[in-house]
Amino acid sequence: MELMGYHLDIEGALEEVKGKGHRLIGLQFPDGLRDFYGPVSEAVEKATGAATVISADPSYGACDLVDDEMAKVNVDALMHFGHTRMPHMARFERIPLYFVRAESNHDVRPAVEAAVRQLPGKRIGVIATTQHLHKIEHALEILRRHGFDPQVQGGDARISAPGQVVGCNYSAADKDADAYLYIGSGNFHPLGLALNTEKPIVCADPYNNEVHTMEAERRRFLKQRYGAVAAAREAQTFGVLASSKQGQLRWNMAKALKARIEKKGRKAYLILLRQFSPDYLVNFRHLDAFVSTACPRVAIDDYGRYPKPMLTPIELEMVLGDRPLDQYRLDEIHGSSI
Ligand code: SF4
Structure with missing residues (x-):
């Protein structure tokens, strides 16, 4: 099924789903794809006989x-549409889950061709967001042709x-x-890679064929985050936030952070919530700062939307004096963290 520049392999997924005797099938979409619930729902009902x-x-x-x-x-x-299965989450599955990837139809080659001129070194790590993974091979062919070792x-x-x-x-x-080629849009993914590897990143955006590097964004970002760390330095009371979404729940980490804060003579409360928004934290306005163990x-x-500093676990270590300020890293959730 073709939707707004994406190929949704619903036919392949339905081959897997049908004949399983399902009577009621839930459909979950990210915001951009939910508009297409109509044709998807009809295709699923027709192929499976389920509601x-x-x-x-x-x-x-x-x-x-x-x-x-x-x-x-x-x-x-x-x-579940638009994302791929996280293998380490399989043990939490309570009903059969079928993941239907949304593959972008955009050609990655023009952006990659433009990006190679800015890539330093020879050995290039290639990474892509889920929507462009099926086109990584095109990028490898271009990089090899230009003498790189992708x-x-x-x-x-x-x-x-x-x-x-x-x-x-x-x-x-x-x-x-030596450097990375990122295929995708937006700055968040390559920013994390730039911060955590300290290597050059060249971003190739297949949606507009633009290429950029991350130095300016990295500087702007660190300025904002060191501002958050400075603002929380004198905080005496903390809310340690844990997500009730299973794939973001780092409960052991939340408990360990509370203990760490209290070891420094400050007070911490564990707070569990599903949706993160300033509205849900209004009753906790007397706290001096928050630290989120949920999605990084x-x-x-959303930093600017919260009236109090909202920290990552790594930033909390800086606030408590347990990590040098020049060792900033973006928070990551690993397969072993949950
Ligand atoms: S935790 Fe956040 S960044 Fe990671 S997959 Fe979930 S929404 Fe994306």
């Missing part, structure tokens, strides 16, 4: 499945395919690369 129910809640990743909510209305399978590697148990990057995990990036993007993307 469907559509989740309207936001879905940001495969970390955020609605199988628990759907269980309340007795769905017996969930089809590398695509597998990641940890949170990563479903070689070369895949998600906003909380860069484990598929080749550790020995919570503290970063």
Whole structure:
């Protein structure tokens, strides 16, 4: 099925789903794809004979499945669109889950051709967001033709395919690369890679064929985050936030951070929530700072919306004096963290 520049392999997924005797199938989409619930629902119902129910809640990743909510209305399978399975989450699956990847139809070659002129070194780690993974081979062919030694590697148990990057995990990036080629849009993924590897990143955006590096964004970002660390330095009371989304729940980490804060003579409260928004923290306004153990993007993307400093676990270490300020790293969730 072709939708807004994406190929949704719904036909392949339905081959897997049909004949399993499902009676009610839940459908979960990220925001950009939910508009197409109509044709998808009709195709699923026609192929399987099951009824469907559509989740309207936001879905940001495969970390955020609605199988628990759907269980309340007795769905017996969930089809999740737009993201890939996180292998380490398999042990939490309570009903059959079917992942339907959305593959971008955009040609990555013009952006990659433009990017090679800015790549330093010879050994190049290649990473891509989920939508462009099926086109990595095109990038490798271009890099080899220009004399580079491109590398695509597998990641940890949170990563479903070689070369895949998600906003909380860069484990598929080749550790020995001289530089990285990132295929995708947005700055969050390459920013994390730039901070955590301290190597040059060249970004090739297949949507507009633009190429950029990350130095300016890295400087701007660090200025903002050191501002957050400075603002929390004198904090005496902390809210340690844990997500009730199974794929973002780092409960042991949250408990360890509370203990760490209290060891320094300050006070911490454990707070569990599903959706992160300043509205849900209004009753905790007397606390001096928060630290989020959920999706790393919570503290970063929405920082300006919170009236109190919102820290990542690594930034908390800096606030408590347990990590030197020049060792900034972006928070990652590893396959072993959950
Ligand atoms: S935790 Fe955040 S960055 Fe990681 S997959 Fe989920 S939504 Fe994406």
